[in-house]
Amino acid sequence: MKIFALPGNTLLARNITRHLGAELGAFTVRHFPDGESYVRLLCDVEGQQAVVVCTLFQPDDKILPLYYLSRLLKDSGAQSVTLVAPYLAYMRQDKVFNPGEAVTSEYFAALLSSAVDRLITIDPHLHRHVSMSEIYTIPCKAIHAAQLVSDWIRQNVVNPVLIGPDSESEQWVSEVAAKAGAPFLILEKVRHGDHDVDVSKPVVEPYSNHTPVLVDDIISTAHTMIETVGHLRVAGMAAPVCIGVHPVFAGNAYDDLVGAGAAEVVSCNTIQHSSNRIDVSELLATAISE
Ligand code: R5P
Numbered sequence: 001m002k003i004f005a006l007p008g009n010t011l012l013a014r015n016i017t018r019h020l021g022a023e024l025g026a027f028t029v030r031h032f033p034d035g036e037s038y039v040r041l042l043c044d045v046e047g048q049q050a051v052v053v054c055t056l057f058q059p060d061d062k063i064l065p066l067y068y069l070s071r072l073l074k075d076s077g078a079q080s081v082t083l084v085a086p087y088l089a090y091m092r093q094d095k096v097f098n099p100g101e102a103v104t105s106e107y108f109a110a111l112l113s114s115a116v117d118r119l120i121t122i123d124p125h126l127h128r129h130v131s132m133s134e135i136y137t138i139p140c141k142a143i144h145a146a147q148l149v150s151d152w153i154r155q156n157v158v159n160p161v162l163i164g165p166d167s168e169s170e171q172w173v174s175e176v177a178a179k180a181g182a183p184f185l186i187l188e189k190v191r192h193g194d195h196d197v198d199v200s201k202p203v204v205e206p207y208s209n210h211t212p213v214l215v216d217d218i219i220s221t222a223h224t225m226i227e228t229v230g231h232l233r234v235a236g237m238a239a240p241v242c243i244g245v246h247p248v249f250a251g252n253a254y255d256d257l258v259g260a261g262a263a264e265v266v267s268c269n270t271i272q273h274s275s276n277r278i279d280v281s282e283l284l285a286t287a288i289s290e
Helices: 010-020 063-075 103-114 146-156 166-181 223-234 253-259 281-289
Strands: 002-005 027-031 037-041 049-053 082-083 118-122 138-143 160-164 185-188 189-193 197-199 209-221 239-247 264-268 276-278
Touching: 002 010, 002 276, 010 049, 027 063, 037 063, 049 063, 063 082, 063 103, 082 103, 082 138, 082 281, 103 160, 118 281, 138 281, 146 166, 146 239, 146 264, 146 276, 160 166, 166 185, 166 209, 209 223, 223 239, 253 264
Parallel strands: 002 049, 049 082, 082 118, 118 138, 160 185, 160 209, 209 239, 239 264, 264 276
Antiparallel strands: 027 037, 189 197
16 A cells, blocks of 8 residues: 655655555656646556545645546556545535535535545535435545544543534534533524624523533634634633634634634644644544555
């Protein structure tokens, strides 16, 4: 088995490689002056299993080099190509919200399914699609960070109450809360635009002595969490800990969330970020080896 780390994935890929006792595959990817991608394989993969690690935030820049490398590995004789995409993009546009819109979750799934033999990801945003097989035609393994997140909460937060900012988050929050042995609340969210969300006010009276812990799968603009942090502060709760599995943090989102009054912002290293406190590399290594 050889592990190939696309740019930005080296740290995680090294850790996965160490857990597996595998080796990193050598290749070059760069851009020509005109912006086209250049990809060259620098090792033998004949008859071997190739694992490509490429987390897919800001996916449009990443998809072509990933596609070219995957095709090249197959053409060079790799027995199989597995994509490890700890964060899987394009899962949120999962229906036509307004007439004429592309359901990009389906188109993106078709593209990836044509390039690789199987896919491993962490907590994909399954909402209206209930399983990966609805849109992906290759075998997919969706693994969950809930145990790792609950371990972190147990070790670092005194008397937590978990808060999910919308109904979609219930699947993650309820599981993390059960594993952490903590109570949880689920709020209601209405999204009016990319940066404009309303989140319902939590009923916090029974939890006035608890430490609020917001848990969501993705933090992108952070407006979902910022709204919720605001409600908690107005209600007189302690400054909350904000945990996202996938720290997408578009633009100034991280600074905005810290500025809004989060006591601490914590994430999994599905995307490399300064808030990474929870390491998923062993979880991924286990999924690859299974
Ligand atoms: C969507 O429903 C997700 O679970 C997150 O709540 C959402 O992606 C967060 O987005 P943002 O950080 O832009 O508010």
